[in-house]
């Protein structure tokens with residue numbers, strides 16, 4: 001019991017801690033000397049200073065705001081479109097190939113257009129993030145619904161489930177694992193899109209902090225921004241994972257049986 | 261009066277005739293077993309009665325009503341249990357309808373199939389036999405007049421299978437439900453059914469009766485063994 005909690009909880013952290021300790025030592029004992037490699041403690045100091053000035057909170061919250069808005073709008077639209085494509089033949093025939101075609105356009109290619117239409121304000125950045133979240137959610141929702149076991153659908157039909165029951169009992173829960181994979185993936189593309197948007201044109205946010213620091217050769221802040229991104233990424237992973245444990249309890253019950 | 265009546269029913273898939281001009285009558289309370297070679301059309305016949313397939317010609321009636329859509333007075337049990345893996349055992353019976361009487365009925369049926377202690381387990385944590393018990397309980401939820409069994413025991417090991425046979429016989433005789441069982445296993449048919457019909461050459465080639473079904477004496481056993489032989493030779497006979 002104690003051994004397994006050690007393995008589960010502590011082991012994954014071991015390597016990062018060792019690396020940071022080594023890094024600290026290497027800089028402090030002057031094994032490595034470079035203006036591009038500040039000691040971890042210096043990065044922490046920068047963080048504290050920025051926090052006291054209020055810059056850090058402000059930029060993190062504006063980035064989180066953009067990310068959340070973009071995800072909710074784009075992911076929500078992707079989900080709804082995927083739902084429609086998955087359940088209605090007519091909708092699928094009309095829209096799917098167009099959406100698939102749009103999907104192949106690289107996100108970055110849209111920046112100039114988005115900036116031109118929406119300017120460089122908040123709507124542009126949110127729109128950019130939303131576009132990045134829309135497609136993974138669309139694809140996964142659509143795929144999840146269309147790949148449901150036809151035998152289960154036939155069972156539902158022969159047991160005379162009505163449309164609502166069919167959706168609530170079979171279609172949605174059957175597609176949910178794939179949809180949550182879409183959520184996980186969209187959370188990834190969400191950060192990437194946000195970094196790009198904030199790097200290209202912004203006067204606030206973590207991405208802006210980082211580009212700004214680059215101009216002043218403020219290496220510590222750049223590291224700080226990278227670390228913040230890593231934490232935010234980890235946070236969204238954590239959220240995705242928890243959604244899976246909450247909603248896919250049935251899968252865990254099956255898995256724990258085969259594991260133990 | 262017959263409960264189920266087929267008259268001149270034919271069914272084709274593409275160019276392939278599966279059933280040709282089939283007529284049959286099944287009375288209330290009958291336990292009929294359909295035996296025959298693989299691909300002979302047993303499942304098709306069952307699916308026609310359940311309303312999952314439509315006949316190309318002829319009429320299929322239950323209680324004198326033509327079956328045109330899903331037959332609401334018949335429930336099918338499939339070879340694979342087709343339980344919803346994301347729902348617990350009892351949820352699988354309820355299909356989201358949590359009215360007090362549905363829950364009461366579900367619990368009573370789970371009790372009857374011996375799984376009341378598992379009502380909150382997920383299907384993945386049950387054995388194959390237990391899952392088929394849940395499927396049986398689910399089929400009985402709407403209290404159908406007819407139970408359609410498409411080789412529901414095919415994937416089970418011999419001992420579990422015997423247990424399930426006994427359970428189905430017990431449940432069916434208690435409720436006096438009319439049952440049609442599709443099986444490859446002639447011995448199973450003789451153990452469970454009081455009528456055994458051989459499906460062959462796109463139709464019912466032979467109707468055998470099994471009057472000694474519930475009789476366990478040595479003499480009756482001998483007759484049942486003979487019946488198995490008769491059925492087997494009829495299935496395998498090439499003419």
Ligand SMILES: Nc1ncnc2c1ncn2[C@@H]1O[C@H](COP(=O)(O)OP(=O)(O)OP(=O)(O)O)[C@@H](O)[C@H]1O
Nearest residue numbers: 273274278296297298299300301302303304305444
């Ligand atoms: N949906 C379908 N489309 C095309 N052909 C089908 C379809 N369903 C069944 N068939 C064909 O009809 C024939 C009869 O099938 P059916 O499933 O009724 O046989 P069966 O007697 O139940 O066989 P088994 O014992 O193997 O289950 C088979 O040749 C099969 O290939």
Ligand SMILES: [Mg+2]
Nearest residue numbers: 302303304410
């Ligand atoms: Mg079959």
